[in-house]
Amino acid sequence: MAKEKEREGTGVIGDTATVPGTQVKIHWDDSNMRSIYANVCNAAGTREEIVLLFGMNQAWHSAQKELTVQLTDRIVLSPFAAKRLTILLQNVVRDYESRYGELDIGMRRPADPTIS
Numbered sequence: 001m002a003k004e005k006e007r008e009g010t011g012v013i014g015d016t017a018t019v020p021g022t023q024v025k026i027h028w029d030d031s032n033m034r035s036i037y038a039n040v041c042n043a044a045g046t047r048e049e050i051v052l053l054f055g056m057n058q059a060w061h062s063a064q065k066e067l068t069v070q071l072t073d074r075i076v077l078s079p080f081a082a083k084r085l086t087i088l089l090q091n092v093v094r095d096y097e098s099r100y101g102e103l104d105i106g107m108r109r110p111a112d113p114t115i116s
Helices: 079-100
Strands: 040-045 050-057 069-077
Touching: 050 079, 069 079
Parallel strands: none
Antiparallel strands: 040 050, 050 069
């Protein structure tokens, strides 16, 4: 029998709408869960699905002209689940920034030695 754990927090559940005023108790079964680390994410989509690609950029030198990203995982979502995931991630990042400060994700450009 799978080990179930109750976890607090917000989750994205399926493609069905909940009935207003009803409360659903969620049991998060993490018996088959695995953890990965990714420092690169890309997304693409069609009318029927949104695809998230995760991987590792293992560039050791910032001046490299070409990078190879090792893709490790792909998650395929319905557009509805992708929108709910967007809202969930926005809330998590907002909470993170309120605790630890704003995250600056400005694109860092490698130093150009020809410009002084």
